[in-house]
Amino acid sequence: AQSVSQHNHHVILSEAASLELGCNYSYGGTVNLFWYVQYPGQHLQLLLKYFSGDPLVKGIKGFEAEFIKSKFSFNLRKPSVQWSDTAEYFCAVNAGPMDTGRRALTFGSGTRLQVQP
Amino acid sequence: DSGVTQTPKHLITATGQRVTLRCSPRSGDLSVYWYQQSLDQGLQFLIQYYNGEERAKGNILERFSAQQFPDLHSELNLSSLELGDSALYFCASSVDFAGGYNEQFFGPGTRLTVL
Numbered sequence: 063a064q065s066v067s068q069h070n071h072h073v074i075l076s077e078a079a080s081l082e083l084g085c086n087y088s089y090g091g092t093v094n095l096f097w098y099v100q101y102p103g104q105h106l107q108l109l110l111k112y113f114s115g116d117p118l119v120k121g122i123k124g125f126e127a128e129f130i131k132s133k134f135s136f137n138l139r140k141p142s143v144q145w146s147d148t149a150e151y152f153c154a155v156n157a158g159p160m161d162t163g164r165r166a167l168t169f170g171s172g173t174r175l176q177v178q179p
Numbered sequence: 180d181s182g183v184t185q186t187p188k189h190l191i192t193a194t195g196q197r198v199t200l201r202c203s204p205r206s207g208d209l210s211v212y213w214y215q216q217s218l219d220q221g222l223q224f225l226i227q228y229y230n231g232e233e234r235a236k237g238n239i240l241e242r243f244s245a246q247q248f249p250d251l252h253s254e255l256n257l258s259s260l261e262l263g264d265s266a267l268y269f270c271a272s273s274v275d276f277a278g279g280y281n282e283q284f285f286g287p288g289t290r291l292t293v294l
Binding site for chain 2: 098104105106107108111152165166167168169170171172
């Protein structure tokens with residue numbers, strides 16, 4: 063079964079600091095990878111996704127992630143965080159044959175990011 | 180706004196009771212997924228329906244069941260509720276065509292509190 067690990071549970075940064083959140087997954091085959099963000103009191107929103115092609119993926123709000131297949135990793139980065147980035151960030155993976163129609167996501171435990179002004 | 184609606188927003192009930200959570204997917208989306216978010220288990224996939232049929236099951240308890248109706252809205256039924264069932268229940272929808280992957284859009288969730 064696939065699993066996702068997020069190493070940082072709680073990260074506190076000052077505004078303008080750089081961000082990198084780690085995500086590792088366990089699955090040997092083809093994967094689709096995602097980062098979702100959950101702002102306080104809101105629903106999950108997709109930040110970015112990787113299906114295939116260029117392993118450096120750019121998403122919304124200045125976020126990017128790099129897929130490193132050899133390390134089974136999909137780390138999220140942002141060069142300069144803002145107070146409004148305070149939220150919980152979830153890495154997710156969907157793995158397995160695409161023809162089954164089973165597309166459920168397996169989520170990591172989440173990383174709570176707190177950006178101090 | 181993702182286009183996915185869930186009702187009710189909050190639900191407070193007692194142990195042993197039964198509740199029904201409702202989800203309306205985005206227009207045109209055929210798949211509905213149910214996820215549970217709790218402090219100890221994190222975000223877990225419960226069950227998927229595609230165009231009225233059950234497609235996949237995750238960590239769903241036998242006390243829980245779901246269905247998807249002809250108009251594609253879905254209901255998650257939770258029965259014999261226990262304190263540990265207190266959680267945020269999300270539904271997500273996706274168009275899910277064969278051979279590819281489509282983004283899942285999440286609803287605002289229903290917060291269930293079992294007292």
